[in-house]
Each structure stands twice: as C-alpha cells, then as structure tokens.
Amino acid sequence: MGVVDESGEVVRWKKQPTPRNRESILQCIQMLVGDGLGICTASNHDIVGVGISTGGQVSFKKGVIVSATSLIPNWSNVPLKEIIEGRYNVPVYADNDGNCYAVAEKRFGKGKQLDNFIALVLGTGIGGGIYVDGKPLRGAGNFAAEIGHVSVDANGPECSCGGRGCIELYASGSGIARWGLENPLLRHLVGTKGELTSKIIGEASRAGDSSATSLLRAAGGRLGLAMAGMVNVFNPECIIISGSLLELGSPYLDEFRSTVVRRAMKANGLGLRIESSDFPQEGGILGAAALAFEEVGGASD
Numbered sequence: 636m637g638v639v640d641e642s643g644e645v646v647r648w649k650k651q652p653t654p655r656n657r658e659s660i661l662q663c664i665q666m667l668v669g670d671g672l673g674i675c676t677a678s679n680h681d682i683v684g685v686g687i688s689t690g691g692q693v694s695f696k697k698g699v700i701v702s703a704t705s706l707i708p709n710w711s712n713v714p715l716k717e718i719i720e721g722r723y724n725v726p727v728y729a730d731n732d733g734n735c736y737a738v739a740e741k742r743f744g745k746g747k748q749l750d751n752f753i754a755l756v757l758g759t760g761i762g763g764g765i766y767v768d769g770k771p772l773r774g775a776g777n778f779a780a781e782i783g784h785v786s787v788d789a790n791g792p793e794c795s796c797g798g799r800g801c802i803e804l805y806a807s808g809s810g811i812a813r814w815g816l817e818n819p820l821l822r823h824l825v826g827t828k829g830e831l832t833s834k835i836i837g838e839a840s841r842a843g844d845s846s847a848t849s850l851l852r853a854a855g856g857r858l859g860l861a862m863a864g865m866v867n868v869f870n871p872e873c874i875i876i877s878g879s880l881l882e883l884g885s886p887y888l889d890e891f892r893s894t895v896v897r898r899a900m901k902a903n904g905l906g907l908r909i910e911s912s913d914f915p916q917e918g919g920i921l922g923a924a925a926l927a928f929e930e931v932g933g934a935s936d
C-alpha cells in the first residue's frame with residue numbers, strides 16, 4: 636500500500652505478505668486502505684481516490700476480480716470496488732496489474748510523451764499493458780495485453796492459462812528456473828531440495844558459468860521473439876521494461892533487445908526504442924495510484 640501524490644512521489648508505503656485465503660486478503664486490503672486514508676488526512680493531502688492493482692483478470696468497469704492467477708488462491712468473483720466503497724466513502728478503481736503499470740508509465744514515467752508503447756513487467760511472471768493511440772488497450776472484456784501468454788512453442792509445456800509453450804514458461808523468473816531444471820548442464824546449480832531460481836542462474840552467469848549464461852541468452856531470445864510479434868502487430872515507439880529480472884543484466888537483456896530488432900519487420904524495428912523504466916520496482920504502487928488519478932480525471936492540472 637502506498638500514498639502517492641499527483642507528481643508520482645510515493646509519500647509513504649507499507650509492505651505486507653499476501654495472506655493465503657480470500658477473507659484474510661480482503662481484511663488486509665481494507666485495513667491497508669484505512670491506514671492510507673489516515674496518512675492522507677494526517678498529512679493534509681486531499682484524497683482523490685483509491686486504486687487497486689491486482690493479479691488476474693479484472694472487470695474494470697465493475698471493479699470485480701473475475702478470475703485470479705494460481706499465485707493468489709480463491710481470488711475470483713471478488714466485488715472489490717463495492718466492498719471497499721461500502722466501507723470507506725471514497726471512489727475505488729481496480730484493474731489488472733499489467734494494465735495499471737502501463738497507466739503508471741503513461742502518467743509518471745517514460746510513456747508520458749508517447750501514444751504507442753508496450754509496458755513490459757519481467758518478474759516472477761510476465762505481464763504488461765499496451766497503449767494504442769494514447770489509450771490503454773483493454774479489449775472486449777478488459778483481458779487484452781496478456782503478454783506472458785503469447786506462445787513461442789506449440790509443443791511446449793502446459794501453462795496455467797490452458798495454453799502451451801507460453802513465453803512466461805521460458806523467460807519469466809519462474810520460467811527461467813523451470814527451464815533451468817530441465818537442463819542437465821545446470822544440475823550443479825540445483826539445491827538439495829531441488830530448488831533453482833533465476834537469481835541463482837544470474838549469479839552463476841556473472842561468476843563466469845557459461846551454461847548459465849547460455850540459458851539466460853536463450854530466455855532473452857525467446858522473449859525477443861514473442862515481442863517481435865507484438866511489435867509487428869502494434870508498431871510501438873518504445874518498449875518500456877521493468878521488474879526484478881532487469882537485474883539479470885546483459886546476457887538476458889542484450890539478447891532480448893537484439894532479437895526484437897532482428898526478428899521484427901524492418902519498418903517496425905527501425906527506430907523502435909527499448910528502455911528501462913524509471914521505477915523498476917515501484918510499478919505496482921504507482922500503477923494503482925495512476926489508475927485512480929486517470930479515472931478521477933485531470934487531477935494533475
């Protein structure tokens with residue numbers, strides 16, 4: 636939870652682990668919203684609204700979580716807007732975290748001057764949002780821009796989304812670890828309980844482990860392939876990247892960048908910029924805040 640002012644500065648923030656069941660999650664959100672409103676009142680900030688950025692698919696107009704990812708148990712059919720507005724007398728807006736992050740880039744970040752861009756979050760999963768002609772692309776049911784579920788291998792492993800070979804299974808934090816576990820050349824990095832993380836692979840690569848470096852290059856290459864397809868469809872001016880995987884550095888990111896440019900159609904790749912976000916770790920909080928500012932309208936004027 637963060638209190639964010641209209642310039643995008645995080646005035647105060649609090650971090651708590653996500654509870655394991657629906658009731659506790661709802662209680663936790665209500666308590667944190669109460670804390671945030673209290674901080675605003677105590678510091679003489681006018682309250683514009685409450686924005687909530689969440690994993691899963693969200694009916695943006697109704698403020699209802701339609702279905703959640705497997706990362707948040709029982710987080711489906713939650714009328715979040717109604718619940719929070721019923722308890723606190725403030726306007727509440729909820730959206731998918733990828734969409735929120737794209738709105739944050741448009742309002743506070745590298746997307747300010749851009750009408751067409753893709754905002755890409757590379758973390759445990761892969762998410763993001765897409766701006767087309769100055770507006771976030773929402774699709775028929777607000778389920779657009781599921782970038783992590785672009786398939787790069789028709790015969791690849793099954794994905795939680797119901798598809799196969801989604802890019803998230805190869806190039807996200809959990810995907811790099813999963814792919815690494817399949818690779819006999821990386822067996823020396825696997826812990827005694829069978830654990831492996833993208834962070835461990837990143838550290839091994841920096842220490843000179845060529846197998847780790849090859850895997851990160853391959854992951855970046857697959858991500859580049861998926862994004863080249865997106866670039867050909869949406870013709871963005873820029874891809875703005877954020878998330879914990881930026882720390883993996885050059886083998887992953889360089890291969891990603893070069894593959895996008897090499898694999899996209901020439902006219903689309905030419906002049907395309909790929910830039911790191913100004914707020915690689917704060918996209919969640921800024922995204923929720925940006926959503927509230929955007930929906931209330933003109934709050935920055």
Ligand SMILES: [Zn+2]
Nearest residue numbers: 784794796801
């Ligand atoms: Zn998928």
